Amino acid sequence: MGLPKIVVLGAGYGGLMTVSGLQKQLNHQEAEITLVNQNPYHYVTTKLHEPAAGTLSPEYARVPIKSVVDTNKVRFVEDRVTGFDPDKKEVYLENASDPLTYDDLVFALGANTETFGAKGVLENAHLINNLNSVRMIREHMEYMFSQYQNTEEKRDDLITIVVGGAGFTGIEYIGELVDRIPKLCREFDIPRDQVRLISIEAAPTALPGFDKELVDYAVQYLEERGVEFRLSTPIEEVTTDGVVLKGGEEIKAATVVWTCGVRGNSLLEEAGLETMRGRIKVDEYLRAPGYENLYVIGDNSLIINPENERPYPPTAQMATQQGETLAKNLVAALRGGSPAPFEFSLKGTLASLGRGSAIGVVGNKKLFGFSASVMKRLNDWRWFYLLGGLSLMMKKAKF
Ligand code: FAD
Ligand code: NAD
Structure with a gap:
């Protein structure tokens, strides 16, 4: 039997925090980690208004993925995700004839325009x-x-x-x-x-x-x-x-x-999942309802703020905290431990x-x-x- 396969889609705030936690905490023999992103770089979304106005070079907001990901532990696939099937546990890529298969999928592809x-x-x-x-x-x-x-x-x-x-x-x-x-x-x-x-x-x-x-x-x-x-x-x-x-x-x-404003990524609806303005109302372990091994984080996840019963706004702060918790939970699951519920701290x-x-x-x-x-x-x-x-x-x- 091969190693458990963890596939992370998207090298934004949520995806990179997940991968960073996994590469720090896991040994080589514990899991096969794959990160998929459409560009060879991460862009710092929270800075994009500056190059858009011309007050900052776009280079500042760009970080090569291979400079922050340990490629000895993480396989990086530069490709565009075109779809996924949560029942078959397959991810489809623009430039690969065979789908990627997974045991755990982290969906962190960021938002679409509303x-x-x-x-x-x-x-x-x-x-x-x-x-x-x-x-x-x-x-x-x-x-x-x-x-x-x-x-x-x-x-x-x-x-x-x-x-x-x-x-x-x-x-x-x-x-x-x-x-x-x-x-x-x-x-x-x-x-x-x-x-x-x-x-x-x-x-x-x-x-x-x-x-x-x-x-x-x-x-x-x-x-x-x-x-x-x-x-x-x-x-x-x-x-x-x-x-x-x-x-x-x-x-x-x-x-x-x-x-x-923004809405969830259209690939979620195309996969047949139930969404609210394109986002998935995740459970306390950041999973999509009905799917034990499908985690949705960042702008695609919807969590209700218990203080006002309204969804938390999608932010980098939220995505980062989710990625950190999820990495710990994935490691715990691999080692037979129990996951911790996610709690957002503003x-x-x-x-x-x-x-x-x-x-x-x-x-x-x-x-x-x-x-x-x-x-x-x-x-x-x-x-x-x-x-x-x-x-x-x-x-x-x-x-
Ligand atoms: P993202 O960071 O958007 O990352 C998604 C990644 O997936 C990207 O690398 C993208 O290229 C990749 N991707 C997308 N589609 C595909 C595909 N089909 N195939 C392969 N790869 C794909 N939040 C704050 O908390 N504080 C701030 O100060 C703040 N400032 C902001 C300023 C601006 C101008 C904007 C636009 C947003 C700001 N936000 C801020 C919101 C914050 O940027 C988002 O909430 C955050 O980026 C969401 O993280 P994410 O991981 O869900 O997705
Ligand atoms: P937003 O939803 O926060 O704001 C969109 C604005 O557009 C709203 O004020 C809305 O009333 C208005 N609007 C909607 N339809 C309109 C129309 N037809 N005509 C005119 N106005 C219309 O979206 P955003 O600013 O893109 O931010 C997206 C997310 O990113 C939010 O969760 C936000 O909190 C986060 N963000 C955070 C920061 C930060 O913390 N510094 C910076 C940028 C974005």
């Missing part, structure tokens, strides 16, 4: 999803600025940027734009007040559900730097010319970035407003401005530390 039925989103909007999509946003925006200067009529829509959704991604991204746009304006000789930055939000407030005092701080900070907020205004359609709002108003914008929430400012709550303390920004940066570095120890952290901390 459109909430708005038309034209996937066709016409830019998404802050991965390294390639954020490179494209930055280059598209720069091209629009250069086009503005190279055409007779100086079309305003070329230098109008719409950010759909004022949740955490939208606010962090527009915070970066506030830093970046003045530099672009100098580069392209465009007066700053010609450029429009518009944040459009369906709810009556930015960052719905977050602490009001912190939200007010963020909105004021951004408004003072030229951001226009349109609240209680759902986008109904993204066209090739801009956006159409509820009620029919049209805003012409050559750059529309959609940050209106350490805090921090959102950047560009390079020099942020807002957040850590413990029960509210943070604003520069001190919050320092905390946010330390938090970013913590991930590099968890991933690649002090050497990776020091390499990234130089920026």
Whole structure:
């Protein structure tokens, strides 16, 4: 009989934390571990708004998988997962004729974009999803600025940027734009007040559900730097010319970035599993209902917060803690031990407003401005530390 096979899908926060725990705790003879990811690198999703605005090199958010995974213990397969069958225990890959088989499967492929039925989103909007999509946003925006200067009529829509959704991604991204746009304006000789930055939000407030005092701080900070907020205004359609709002108003914008939320990965529904907005309501051991050996973590898992009976928002913090617990439980199971139930512990929430400012709550303390920004940066570095120890952290901390 061969070794038990553990297959981990996705080298994001959840997947890499699982693999990192397994490679630290298991000996060679205990299990065959396979990690599948569509790229040879991990991208740091929590930093993607920065390269999207052009305030940080995409290289910073990229970590080669082989630099953080012990390939003596973990087989890395660079391929795209196209499906899986939880009954047959098979995973299908784009470039392999035979399926991967497993004893335990960890599904950690991250989220898909939520459109909430708005038309034209996937066709016409830019998404802050991965390294390639954020490179494209930055280059598209720069091209629009250069086009503005190279055409007779100086079309305003070329230098109008719409950010759909004022949740955490939208606010962090527009915070970066506030830093970046003045530099672009100098580069392209465009007066700053010609450029429009518009944040459009369906709810009556930015960052719905977050602490009001912190939200007010963020909105004021951004408004003072030229951001226009349109609240209680759902986008109904993204066209090739801009956006159409509820009620029919049209805003012409050559750059529309959609940050209106996420849903679970479509591969879960395609495998016949029951989902809520694409996510699996997992049990206390992070398993999909009815499947002892199918673990779903990160943005694809749904766990109810007992304090308010609402799902916890999908975050890197959640994915990381799940990966840590799951690795320990998989090791315990291999050694005949009992698994520990997963319990999420919220350490805090921090959102950047560009390079020099942020807002957040850590413990029960509210943070604003520069001190919050320092905390946010330390938090970013913590991930590099968890991933690649002090050497990776020091390499990234130089920026
Ligand atoms: P991911 O980290 O998204 O990783 C999924 C991996 O699977 C990726 O490597 C992807 O390439 C791979 N993959 C996907 N599909 C396939 C396929 N078919 N085949 C093979 N490989 C595939 N959360 C926080 O807690 N704090 C923050 O400050 C924060 N900031 C954020 C900032 C931004 C701009 C964004 C967009 C999100 C932020 N989040 C933050 C949320 C956080 O990034 C996610 O919750 C987290 O990344 C989810 O981790 P995951 O492991 O589920 O998936
Ligand atoms: P989100 O769901 O948090 O925010 C999306 C926003 O878009 C909401 O405010 C929603 O009301 C709005 N919206 C939805 N449909 C709309 C429409 N048609 N028109 C206009 N507005 C619309 O999604 P997100 O910001 O992409 O974040 C995804 C997850 O990642 C969340 O769980 C979030 O907490 C997490 N995240 C965390 C951080 C952080 O901690 N710093 C940063 C980014 C993301």
